[in-house]
Amino acid sequence: xxxxxxxxxxxxxxxxxxxxxxxxxxxxxxxxxxxxxxxxxxxxxxxxxxxxxxxxxxxxxxxxxxxxxxxxxxxxxxxxxxxxxxxxxxxxxxxxxxxxxxxxxxxxxxxxxxxxxxxxxxxxxxxxxxxxxxxxxxxxxxxxxxxxxxxxxxxxxxxxxxxxxxxxxxxxxxxxxxxxxxxxxxxxxxxxxxxxxxxxxxxxxxxxxxxxxxxxxxxxxxxxxxxxxxxxxxxxxxxxxxxxxxxxxxxxxxxxxxxxxxxxxxxxxxxxxxxxxxxxxxxxxx
Amino acid sequence: xxxxxxxxxxxxxxxxxxxxxxxxxxxxxxxxxxxxxxxxxxxxxxxxxxxxxxxxxxxxxxxxxxxxxxxxxxxxxxxxxxxxxxxxxxxxxxxxxxxxxxxxxxxxxxxxxxxxxxxxxxxxxxxxxxxxxxxxxxxxxxxxxxxxxxxxxxxxxxxxxxxxxxxxxxxxxxxxxxxxxxxxxxxxxxxxxxxxxxxxxxxx
Numbered sequence: 001x002x003x004x005x006x007x008x009x010x011x012x013x014x015x016x017x018x019x020x021x022x023x024x025x026x027x028x029x030x031x032x033x034x035x036x037x038x039x040x041x042x043x044x045x046x047x048x049x050x051x052x053x054x055x056x057x058x059x060x061x062x063x064x065x066x067x068x069x070x071x072x073x074x075x076x077x078x079x080x081x082x083x084x085x086x087x088x089x090x091x092x093x094x095x096x097x098x099x100x101x102x103x104x105x106x107x108x109x110x111x112x113x114x115x116x117x118x119x120x121x122x123x124x125x126x127x128x129x130x131x132x133x134x135x136x137x138x139x140x141x142x143x144x145x146x147x148x149x150x151x152x153x154x155x156x157x158x159x160x161x162x163x164x165x166x167x168x169x170x171x172x173x174x175x176x177x178x179x180x181x182x183x184x185x186x187x188x189x190x191x192x193x194x195x196x197x198x199x200x201x202x203x204x205x206x207x208x209x210x211x212x213x214x215x216x217x218x219x220x221x222x223x224x225x226x227x228x229x230x231x232x233x234x235x236x237x238x239x240x241x242x243x244x245x246x247x248x249x250x251x252x253x254x255x256x257x258x259x260x261x262x263x264x265x266x267x268x269x270x271x272x273x274x275x276x277x278x279x280x281x282x283x284x285x286x
Numbered sequence: 287x288x289x290x291x292x293x294x295x296x297x298x299x300x301x302x303x304x305x306x307x308x309x310x311x312x313x314x315x316x317x318x319x320x321x322x323x324x325x326x327x328x329x330x331x332x333x334x335x336x337x338x339x340x341x342x343x344x345x346x347x348x349x350x351x352x353x354x355x356x357x358x359x360x361x362x363x364x365x366x367x368x369x370x371x372x373x374x375x376x377x378x379x380x381x382x383x384x385x386x387x388x389x390x391x392x393x394x395x396x397x398x399x400x401x402x403x404x405x406x407x408x409x410x411x412x413x414x415x416x417x418x419x420x421x422x423x424x425x426x427x428x429x430x431x432x433x434x435x436x437x438x439x440x441x442x443x444x445x446x447x448x449x450x451x452x453x454x455x456x457x458x459x460x461x462x463x464x465x466x467x468x469x470x471x472x473x474x475x476x477x478x479x480x481x482x483x484x485x486x487x488x489x490x
Binding site: 097100101103104105107108111112115116120140141144 | 306307310311314465468469472473476477480487490
C-alpha cells in the first residue's frame with residue numbers, strides 16, 4: 001500500500017488513478033477496451049489498465065488472494081464482523097459451491113458491463129456507494145439502487161458474516177475475489193496441511209471464513225480459494241498447517257532474510273507514503 | 287434482389303454488435319449449462335436459439351410486407367418489457383430446473399421441455415424485441431413492398447448479425463467440465479434476475 005501511495009497512484013489525476021480494485025475486476029473488458037483505444041492514440045500511460053495489470057501481477061506474486069484478507073476494505077469489514085461472535089448462530093457447511101457462485105457473479109458482471117457499456121456492479125450493487133452517494137427520492141431508479149446498496153451491505157457484509165462467521169460478501173458477491181483463484185498457479189505463497197501431522201479434528205474447517213478448506217475422504221485440503229487469513233493455523237492444535245513457498249516450507253534463514261529485505265524496502269516507501277497521506281488529510285481539513 | 291440481400295447483410299454486420307448485446311447474456315448461460323458437453327451438442331443448442339430468432343424475424347418480414355405497417359405502435363416499450371420479463375422468467379426457470387431437478391415443479395418443466403425448448407423460445411422472444419438495427423430493418427423492408435424481398439432482407443439481416451454470436455458456442459465448447467455446467471446454471475439465474483428487474487423497471 002505504501003508503495004502504491006508513494007508511486008502517486010492515489011493522486012487525484014484523472015485517468016491515472018487505478019480506482020477501486022473491485023470495480024476494475026467487474027469492468028475488466030471495458031477497461032481493456034479503453035486501454036486499447038489509448039494504445040491506438042499513443043497515450044497508453046494515460047489509462048489505468050496496464051498499470052493496474054502490473055500491480056495486479058505484483059500482488060498475485062507476493063500475497064496472492066491474501067489481498068482480500070490484508071488489504072481490501074470490504075474484506076476488513078467482512079472479516080471483523082465475522083469474528084464478533086464466538087460461535088456461529090447458523091452453521092454453514094464449507095462448500096466450494098459458494099465460491100463457484102462468486103465466479104458466476106464475476107462472469108455475469110464481465111458480460112453485462114461490457115455489453116451494456118455501463119459499470120453495473122458500481123451502479124447497482126456496490127455497498128460502498130452508500131457512503132458517497134446522496135439519495136435522490138425523485139428518481140425511482142436511484143432510490144432502488146440505494147435500497148440495493150444498503151440491502152447488499154447489511155445482508156452480505158454484516159448480517160450473514162455475523163451469524164455464520166463466514167465472509168459472505170468476499171466469498172459470494174465480490175467480483176475481484178473470483179479472480180485471484182483463477183491465477184492460483186502463479187502464486188508462490190500458499191498454505192497447506194501437513195497430512196502426517198493432521199489429527200482430522202476439523203477445527204480449521206470450522207474457523208475458515210472463506211470456504212477454502214474441504215473434506216476429501218478422511219483428509220482435509222486447502223483449496224485455491226484460500227485468502228491467507230491464517231485463522232486455520234491459529235486453530236490447529238498440532239501445528240499441521242504451514243506456509244509454503246513453491247510447495248516447500250521456507251527455511252529459517254530465508255524467513256529471516258525476507259523480514260530484513262522487506263523491512264529495508266518498505267523503509268524506502270513508508271515514511272514518504274505516510275507523509276503523503278498526512279499531506280492529503282491536511283489539504284482536506286485546512 | 288441483390289440490393290435486398292446485400293443491404294440486409296451489411297445492416298446485420300454494421301449493427302450486429304447491438305444484437306449481441308441483447309442476445310449473448312441469454313445465450314451463454316444456456317450453452318454453459320447444457321448437460322450434453324460435446325461441441326456438436328452445443329452447436330445444436332446454438333442452432334435452436336438461432337432458429338427461434340429466425341422464426342421471429344421471418345414472422346416480422348411476412349407481416350410487414352403483408353400489412354405494410356411498421357408495427358412500432360404495437361411494440362411499444364411496455365410490450366418489449368413484457369417480452370424481456372418472459373425471456374428472463376424462462377431463464378430463471380431453466381436454471382432452477384437444472385439446479386433442483388428433483389423438485390416436482392422443476393422435474394415437470396424439465397420433462398415437458400427438452401433442453402432445446404428453452405433456447406428456441408428465448409430466441410423467438412428476443413427476436414421479437416425491437417432493437418435499433420431491427421427498427422432500421424423494418425423501415426427498409428417496408429420500402430420493398432414485396433413479401434419475398436422482405437423475407438430475403440430479414441434472412442440476411444439475421445445472417446449478418448449472427449456473426450457476432452459465433453464466438454459463444456465455440457467458447458462454451460472449450461468450457462465443458464462439470465464446473466462450467468454449474469457456472470452456467472448460476473449465470474442463468476443471475477442473468478434472468480437482472481433482466482427481470484430491467485423488464486419490471488421498464489413496465490413501471
